[in-house]
Amino acid sequence: MKTTFVYFLVGISILLSCKDQPHPEKVLSIADDQQVSFDQIVDLTHVFSEETVYWVTAKEFEFDIVAQGETDKGYYYSANNFATAEHGGTHIDAPIHFSEKGQTVDEIPLHNLMGEAIKINISAKALGNPDYQISTEDFMNWEKEKGTQIPDGSIILLETGFSKFYPDKIKYLGTDQRGEKAVQLLHFPGLSPKAAQWLVDHRKIKSIGIDTPSIDYGQSQYFETHVILLGQNIPAFENLTNLDKLPETGFKVIALPMKIKQGSGAPLRIVALLGN
Template sequence: MKISKIYFLIYIVMIASCDKKAERSKEIISSQKTQFPKGQIIDLTHDFSEETIYWVTAKEFEMEVVAKGITDKGYYYAANNFATAEHGGTHIDAPIHFAENTQTVDEIPLSNLIGNAIKIDVSENSIASPDYLISIEDLKNWEEENGEISKGSIILLETGFSKLYPDKLKYLGTKERGEEAVKKLHFPGLAPEAAKWLVENRNIHAIGIDTPSIDYGQSQDFQSHISLLSNNIPAFENLTNLDKLPSKDFQVIALPMKIKGGSGAPLRIIAILN
């Protein structure tokens, strides 16, 4: 009889423990749900296809159809192979792209790729001048209207050039490819002194732009890349739909293909409006 009572007590304790674990699991799931931002989702990513724009010296996107149709067993099956360079279309520049001994794609903390974001719109100036350099003054003008750029922000720079995509002549400044074509590139970018100012004065997590490069097309030394990436600040390039975003009060989720040791990767990036 005593042994039966002991077993009964053990059973009661086990049931109570399971109930507590179940309640704790519910709390965790509920917490995760409330932490995920709710609001309108804006896709900031260009499709990958034969139209995708790549750097003029990079391998362009290729897709090979492996299978497409009804199999001999009666079910539909589709599969493809694709090949492409790291840097093209909507993609990420990992710090290692321009800075030795910094983070590769797989090493970038997710906290740098997900978070509160702002948009700085310079499209009025940049559409009028393809070689426009986004200045410290542009950054400070945004702050005058919206307040100081918050610690850990993701900055998106809107030049309006995504509306020219995928027309290579208008978007890049040239249809040509190869080393000689680099000299003929014309599109806006972040001025080197502005990149340096951000690094020294604002603790940002990442930066993005709706052009092929964070440096402008005529750059020969890529100093904006060097300033940012040397400080493990990744860059998102060839973004789209920035015109659908407000100046602030939204979140960004930017998840690249996790290429081990990669200097860059295709990127799926979205914004969630508050």
């Protein structure tokens, strides 16, 4: 298994450079006698732009064109500057975000950011209730339906269906206002603290992701789910997309953040690999 994911790392830059196609057959030649194939690669990342949704107190994305066009020497040249907060768009919450002794972005072991994954779809409940909190019962129901426990070492992705509202701030966040006063206006689903504690106590997961702005639901005041998970060095991926294109089992995830020294979070490129 470890060798297989070394192969993933070797090929991931090639994978991400491939043009998007509906159902491409991707085959990476790792060596003369070794190939790794995938039926489909699903990008779980929202594009970064001036429309990107950020936490209501965070600096929003800024993009400045430095150069764009033909130079006086006859070749085309393009370059840009961008500035942004750590926590916005599709990004990672490093453990230090809510845990004083937690890992920073550059300290998170790569094996916690890639591996076998499962999806738990609670969109039927969440889309009818923007304040819904994913419960322990939701996890146990998933296990009952599958006839197995959440596998040790899994990455869990939580599908609420809210990514379809992105980047409409009123529908996705609950408000288009910004600043500290806007925090109390936030409405979107998240993971309940009791369910987070159950995962920590009874299951062994690498990391967890959700298609909403936060792993805590919008009306949270104490961010207990963050505290519980990040306190155990379990990073969280937020503002994911395309979870509806994934099966509930049988896929792998690779989530590689910008490697910011001492970062509490970072922009994230996350993909799911379906197939072999």
